[in-house]
Structures are given as structure tokens and as C-alpha cells.
Amino acid sequence: MRNMMRFYTVLGWIAVAYMTALFLYPVCKVVYTSVWVNGSFSLANYVNLFSADLYSKVLLKTLWVSVISTLIALFIGYTLAYFITTRPASKQGFWLMLIISPMFMSLTIRLFGWMILLSKEGPIAKGLSGLFGGSETSLLFSQTAVVIGIVHFVLPFIVLNIYTSLNRLESSLIEASTMLGASRLRTFWKVTFPLSLPGVFAGSSIAFALAASTFLVPIMMGGPSDNLLANMAYNSIVTIGNMGMGAALSFVLLVIIVAVLLVMGRLERRGHIAS
Amino acid sequence: MKKSNSNYSFKKKGVSLLSLLLASVLTVLAGCSSSGEQTQGGGDNQTESSEIVVTSFGGKYDEVFTLYVKEPFEKANPGVTVKLAPYTGIAKLAQGGGSSIDVVSLDDFDLIDAANKGMLEPLKKEEFSTWDNLYPQAFLNSQDGETYGLVNVFGAWGIAYNPEVVDKPESWNDLWSPEAKGKVALMSQWIPDILLTAKATGASYENMEPVWEAFKEVTPSVAQYYSSFSAPESLFGTGEVAMAAWFDGRAYALKNAAKPVDFTIPKEGGVLIRSGMGVLKDSENKELAKKLIDFCMTPEVQAGFAKELYYGPTNTTVELDQSLQEIVVYGKEKVEALITPDWNEILPKREEWLTKWTEATTQ
Numbered sequence: 001m002r003n004m005m006r007f008y009t010v011l012g013w014i015a016v017a018y019m020t021a022l023f024l025y026p027v028c029k030v031v032y033t034s035v036w037v038n039g040s041f042s043l044a045n046y047v048n049l050f051s052a053d054l055y056s057k058v059l060l061k062t063l064w065v066s067v068i069s070t071l072i073a074l075f076i077g078y079t080l081a082y083f084i085t086t087r088p089a090s091k092q093g094f095w096l097m098l099i100i101s102p103m104f105m106s107l108t109i110r111l112f113g114w115m116i117l118l119s120k121e122g123p124i125a126k127g128l129s130g131l132f133g134g135s136e137t138s139l140l141f142s143q144t145a146v147v148i149g150i151v152h153f154v155l156p157f158i159v160l161n162i163y164t165s166l167n168r169l170e171s172s173l174i175e176a177s178t179m180l181g182a183s184r185l186r187t188f189w190k191v192t193f194p195l196s197l198p199g200v201f202a203g204s205s206i207a208f209a210l211a212a213s214t215f216l217v218p219i220m221m222g223g224p225s226d227n228l229l230a231n232m233a234y235n236s237i238v239t240i241g242n243m244g245m246g247a248a249l250s251f252v253l254l255v256i257i258v259a260v261l262l263v264m265g266r267l268e269r270r271g272h273i274a275s
Numbered sequence: 276m277k278k279s280n281s282n283y284s285f286k287k288k289g290v291s292l293l294s295l296l297l298a299s300v301l302t303v304l305a306g307c308s309s310s311g312e313q314t315q316g317g318g319d320n321q322t323e324s325s326e327i328v329v330t331s332f333g334g335k336y337d338e339v340f341t342l343y344v345k346e347p348f349e350k351a352n353p354g355v356t357v358k359l360a361p362y363t364g365i366a367k368l369a370q371g372g373g374s375s376i377d378v379v380s381l382d383d384f385d386l387i388d389a390a391n392k393g394m395l396e397p398l399k400k401e402e403f404s405t406w407d408n409l410y411p412q413a414f415l416n417s418q419d420g421e422t423y424g425l426v427n428v429f430g431a432w433g434i435a436y437n438p439e440v441v442d443k444p445e446s447w448n449d450l451w452s453p454e455a456k457g458k459v460a461l462m463s464q465w466i467p468d469i470l471l472t473a474k475a476t477g478a479s480y481e482n483m484e485p486v487w488e489a490f491k492e493v494t495p496s497v498a499q500y501y502s503s504f505s506a507p508e509s510l511f512g513t514g515e516v517a518m519a520a521w522f523d524g525r526a527y528a529l530k531n532a533a534k535p536v537d538f539t540i541p542k543e544g545g546v547l548i549r550s551g552m553g554v555l556k557d558s559e560n561k562e563l564a565k566k567l568i569d570f571c572m573t574p575e576v577q578a579g580f581a582k583e584l585y586y587g588p589t590n591t592t593v594e595l596d597q598s599l600q601e602i603v604v605y606g607k608e609k610v611e612a613l614i615t616p617d618w619n620e621i622l623p624k625r626e627e628w629l630t631k632w633t634e635a636t637t638q
Contacts, residue, residue: 054634112509119513138457140515141499224497225638232633238366239464240629241388 027254034247045248055232055249062229063256065143066211069150070204076151077158077203078196084159085166099159102152111149111220118145118221141223149217154210158203165199166192201268208264209257229253326356327563329378330363332550334505335528335584343579348570355563365389368555377558378567383426383549384466384625386415387618390423396554397421402565405572405590410610413572413589415551418619423553427571428580429587429604430548431613432467433540435507435526440517440535447475447541450518451489456496460510460519463500464629467546468520470616474543480620483628490635500636511536522548524585527602538602540613547604547613549589581605 034045049055084095102110116122118140125138139145169192177187215230222228227235229249237246331337337359345357363372365385369392373379381389389395400406403425415424434444441455450459461468469486472478476485498516501507508529510516526538552571554564570576577588581595587604588595595605604610621628 052634054630054637057637115509116513119515121514138498138515219502222499224494224500224636227637235464235629235633238364240626241366241369242626243366 027251030247031251033243034245034251037244045244046252048245049248049252058227058229058232059252059256061226062212062253065146065150065228066208069147069154069211070207072147073151073154073158073207074200074204077155078162078200080155081159081162081166081199084163085169096160096163099156103156107153107216108220110152111217114145114149114152115140115220118148140221141226143223143226145221145223146218146226146228149221150211150214153214153217154207157206157210161203161206162196162199165196165202169195198268201264205261205264205268208260212257212260213253325354325560325563326358327378327560327567328358328360328376329552329564329567330360330376330380332362332380339580339583343576343583344567344571347575348567351570352563352566357567365392368394373555373557376555377560377564378552378554380427380550380552381424383415383424383551384616384618384622386424386551386553387417388622389553390415390417390421391619391622394556395423396556396558396561396564397423398425398554398565398568403569403572405569408590408592409572410589410591410607412547412549412610412615415549415553416619424551425553425568425572426549426551426589427568427577428550428584429589429610430522430524430550431540431587431604431609432471432520432522432546432548433538435511435519435521435529435536435538437511437514437517437535438537440514443537443539444518445542447471447543449541450520451493451496455518457498458515458517459493459497460499460501460507460516460521461493461497462520463502464632465520466616466621466625466628467548469628469632470546470614471520471541471543474614480624483631487631487635490632491638494636494638523602523604527585545613547610547615549615 035041035043037044080099084092084099087095117124118138119125120138120140122140139148173191173195174187177191178184182190212228213230214228215234218226218228218231230253233246233249233253236242236249331340340359345359348357349355360376363376363379365381365388367373368376368379368389373394379386379389379395386395399422409425410429412429413426414422415426416422434447434450436444440458444450449455450461469483472486472489473480473483476489478485499506499510501510501519504522504525507516507519507521508525510519511529511534521538523538526536529536530538552568554561554568558564572590574588574590574593577590577593578595580586581588581593581599581603585599585603587610591607593605595603600606604613
């Protein structure tokens with residue numbers, strides 16, 4: 001037993017070493033690149049980032065799009081997870097499989113599918129023009145399309161997280177609540193929902209982190225000014241060749257995501273105490 | 276770990292394991308940061324049996340390259356293998372991503388940029404059999420006037436349009452026209468688009484303000500600023516756009532696939548698109564690398580690229596069919612009619628321009 005413990009301690013240290021070498025070191029290098037301008041220490045990139053109109057605009061847009069996407073995905077994801085938990089136990093596996101199956105395919109291909117669906121010739125545009133007459137509406141290449149893409153991308157993560165916390169719920173609690181005369185709705189808000197909060201926070205943490213750092217969705221689904229922070233960083237490094245600015249953008253994005261995750265973690269722990 | 280060791284020895288084992296692991300991680304890191312210093316194949320290079328690595332652009336270009344360059348070249352030089360590597364941009368090359376590459380294929384501005392940054396090997400007249408037959412536009416020279424790359428294909432940057440939806444555009448300004456509103460695609464962060472806009476708005480390098488104003492104005496009615504050359508294919512295919520700044524080869528390929536697309540050079544002129552090949556300084560096989568580039572300049576290869584991809588030949592001695600001559604960039608007149616940007620003058624301004632462009636289009 002003690003040997004096992006030791007073995008796992010060693011294994012843990014291996015993981016720590018791995019993270020240090022392959023995650024922390026590159027992150028430090030990114031920070032170093034962002035403050036080491038032409039051979040001397042300078043905060044010019046960060047000053048530029050927070051003073052120029054352009055970057056603050058994109059920063060706010062990134063946050064806005066990620067928050068909106070996360071909220072929409074939470075709503076849909078919760079409904080889906082709740083639906084699956086109320087199925088008979090033998091069928092739940094099938095439903096979960098259905099939710100996870102898109103993740104086996106490359107995101108590029110899935111987004112391409114959305115491009116076809118949302119395009120002028122696509123079924124959605126055709127259906128809309130059939131309903132409301134001939135105005136040519138195309139949802140593609142707009143912020144709406146970006147949000148749709150991100151929601152699609154993060155949904156499985158949210159469903160899985162909420163499903164696990166709903167599944168752990170003692171059914172006796174629900175029974176007790178209904179026996180004591182609470183309506184179904186009240187039972188949901190007073191018992192089920194508070195107890196599923198850990199899953200909600202975990203799911204939305206992952207969703208937010210993925211949404212805020214997405215790079216592919218705006219490229220494929222976004223319009224002329226739907227670039228998010230990750231795209232700005234990419235363009236800075238690859239097309240403009242300004243390593244320092246790209247590194248600064250990446251680091252600011254990382255700090256923002258970590259800050260949001262810390263807040264989420266706090267909330268989640270408070271949720272645990274409540275339960 | 277099933278055997279119950281004594282505590283002490285196990286602890287030692289754990290510590291030694293850990294230190295071993297840390298040591299190995301550090302070696303890996305050290306290896307990463309000083310990559311490209313190992314010699315391959317024991318150091319003695321024989322040109323008789325060697326591999327030459329050339330980066331390419333992917334997609335159909337790779338297929339054509341394999342058919343017209345790789346296979347005949349290997350046949351002509353027994354024992355040589357040509358290996359195609361994925362496109363490697365200048366940012367990656369600068370970070371040491373070119374350690375195993377001999378020949379790079381890049382757009383003209385990237386190649387000149389790489390040359391100015393000292394990554395490439397100069398090319399000399401006496402090393403190439405095709406040198407004297409090439410158009411003057413086929414030489415990519417650095418600031419100091421030395422040649423560092425040869426252009427193997429010409430293209431023309433103009434306007435591709437859907438003749439079923441819009442009239443044939445006459446001027447670059449037609450991209451801004453109300454009838455094309457919401458149905459225009461331009462390339463993202465692309466200097467040729469900026470140059471043609473400068474020409475259409477009468478801006479000069481000293482005062483580019485009208486260009487940024489124009490982009491500010493046009494952005495709301497642009498469907499997308501696309502980031503890869505292949506993007507307009509699907510945009511035209513789904514009817515999402517009716518006009519796009521694009522280049523001739525891709526547009527004609529789409530037209531031949533029976534899609535409603537045609538291509539025109541606006542009255543302001545088009546921009547000569549050049550893709551060139553250069554030899555990396557760190558290549559261990561420079562002679563063979565130059566031989567391969569020379570091979571790409573021969574009429575047989577260039578005629579193949581013209582036939583398959585509608586790219587114009589850069590060798591003046593290439594003979595093409597009449598029908599091809601009409602659509603590809605072919606002949607002195609056509610080449611000279613297009614704007615050839617002076618990249619050595621533009622490159623220092625590139626960062627400022629692209630930043631301004633980004634500011635103008637982010638709304």
C-alpha cells in the first residue's frame with residue numbers, strides 16, 4: 001500500500017516535471033518575448049495594447065462573444081443534460097453517445113457543415129425567405145454565425161459536465177421535496193438546480209476558456225470585422241511578423257481566461273458548501 | 276512495483292528516477308533550443324544518393340509538382356529523392372523551422388524578406404542553365420541587388436466575378452459599388468489589395484490615408500476578408516459572393532469546373548503575383564537544391580504548370596497553345612502590363628500598413 005502511494009507520488013512528480021517543461025517554460029518564453037523588445041526590457045507592447053483603440057475593441061468583443069456563447073450553450077446544454085437524465089438508464093448511454101459523436105470529427109469539417117447550412121443557398125435562408133418573402137438574408141459571416149459556431153463547439157463539454165452532476169443527485173431528495181408538497185417547478189429550482197451547480201460551473205469554465213481562445217471559428221464563420229483576440233495574435237505573428245505584440249496579446253488572453261476561471265472556481269466551491 | 280522493497284531503497288529509486296527524468300526533460304529542452312545543429316546521415320554528404328526537401332503550397336499544386344518536377348527530376352538524377360514538405364512561412368523559418376529544408380517556395384515578398392534577413396543563399400548566373408531565358412520579373416533581389424530567388428510561376432491579381440449576378444467590373448472601384456454590397460470578398464491583410472486600392476483612390480506611399488478611409492467605408496459591405504487563397508472557391512460555389520479580389524489561375528480553374536465565374540483585370544491594372552523558390556543558407560545540399568530550382572525553370576515544367584494550374588510561365592522560351600495564351604499571364608506585354616511591387620521599398624512599411632489596415636477594418 002505504502003509502496004503504491006510512493007509510486008503515485010513519483011508519478012505525480014513526473015507529471016509536474018512534464019508540465020514545467022512543456023507548459024510553464026513556453027509560457028515564460030511567451031512573456032519574455034512580449035517584454036524583450038529589440039534587446040532591452042520594455043512594456044511598449046502592453047502600453048500599446050491597452051491604449052490603442054483597436055486592441056481594446058477586439059478584447060471587449062472577444063469577452064462579449066465568449067460570454068454570450070457560454071450562456072446560450074449553458075441553456076441548451078442544461079436542457080439536453082436534464083432530458084438525458086430523465087431517460088431510462090439503459091437508453092442514457094445512447095443519448096450521451098449522440099452528444100459526443102460530433103467530437104470525433106474535425107472542427108473544420110463541422111464548421112464547414114454550418115457554412116453550408118447558413119449560406120444564401122442553404123436550407124435556413126431558403127426557409128426564411130419562404131416564410132417572409134424574398135429578402136435575401138444570409139446569417140453567414142456575421143457575429144451571429146460566430147456565436148452559433150462556438151456554441152456548437154463547446155456544447156458537448158457542457159452537457160457532459162452537467163449530466164454527471166445531475167446523475168449523482170439522490171432521487172430520494174426529489175421524492176422528499178414532492179412529498180412535502182412542493183410543485184415540480186419549485187422542486188427543480190430549490191433542489192435539483194442548486195445541487196447541479198458544480199457541473200454548471202465546471203462546464204461553463206471549460207466552455208468559456210474554449211470560446212475565448214477560439215481561432216478557427218471566426219476565420220471560417222466570421223465576417224469582415226469578427227476577428228477575435230486569438231486571430232489578432234496569429235496575424236501579428238504570422239502575417240505582420242511582430243512577435244512581441246503577438247506574445248503580449250496571447251499573454252493578456254491567458255491572464256483574462258485564468259482570472260475568469262478562478263472566479264468560477266470560487267463560485268463552484270461555494271456551491272459545494274451549499275450542498 | 277509489486278516487489279516489496281525496503282523503504283530506503285525505494286526512496287532512493289524514486290529520487291534517482293526523478294532526477295533521471297528531470298535530466299532527460301532538460302536534455303529535450305536543450306535539444307529544442309539548439310535544434311538544427313545536428314548533421315544528418317553521419318555528415319558525409321554524397322550527391323549520388325541524397326534526399327532533397329522542398330516546401331510546397333499543398334492541394335493541387337503538390338500534385339502538379341509531383342508529376343512535372345519530382346518524378347522527372349528523380350528520373351534524370353538517379354539516387355536522388357525529392358521530398359515535398361508542407362508550406363513553411365517566414366515566421367516559422369525565423370524560429371528555426373527550416374532545419375531539414377533545402378528549398379523553400381514562398382510568395383515574392385516573403386522570399387525577399389527572408390533574403391534581407393539573411394536566411395537564404397545567393398543565386399549566381401553561372402549556376403543556372405535557364406538564367407538568360409527568364410523574364411526580368413522572375414528574379415527576386417534583396418536590398419543589395421543580389422538575386423536570392425527565382426520565380427517559377429506568374430499569376431495575375433485582379434477581380435473574379437459571377438457574370439450571372441453582376442456586370443463585368445471595369446475598375447477596382449466597382450468592388451465598392453452598391454450592387455455588390457454584401458457580396459464582395461477581399462483577402463485579409465494582403466498588400467496587393469492595398470496597392471490597387473491606393474491606385475484607385477489616388478493615394479501615394481507618403482499619404483496612404485485615402486486607402487484606410489476606403490477600407491473603413493467598404494468593410495460593412497464586405498462579406499468576408501478571407502485568409503486562404505482557396506476560400507473564394509466555396510464562396511462562389513454557395514453564391515455567398517459575387518465579386519472577389521483573387522488571382523487568375525484559381526478563377527479559371529473554377530470556371531472550367533462549370534461554375535459561373537470569370538476573371539478580369541481592372542483598368543487600374545492588376546498585380547503580378549509571383550511565387551519563387553530559394554535555397555536556405557542552412558541547407559546541406561545546396562548544389563542539388565539549385566539544380567532542382569533550375570529544373571523548375573525549364574519549358575517542359577512551366578508548360579505543365581500552365582496547363583494544369585493556369586499559371587504563367589516565367590521562362591520566355593515557353594510555347595503555349597493559343598487558348599492557354601489568352602488566359603494565363605503569357606508574353607512580355609502581359610507581364611509588363613501588371614504592377615510589379617517593389618518589395619524592398621514596401622517591406623519596411625508593411626507592419627505599419629497591415630496594422631493600419633486592421634484598424635480600418637475592425638469595427
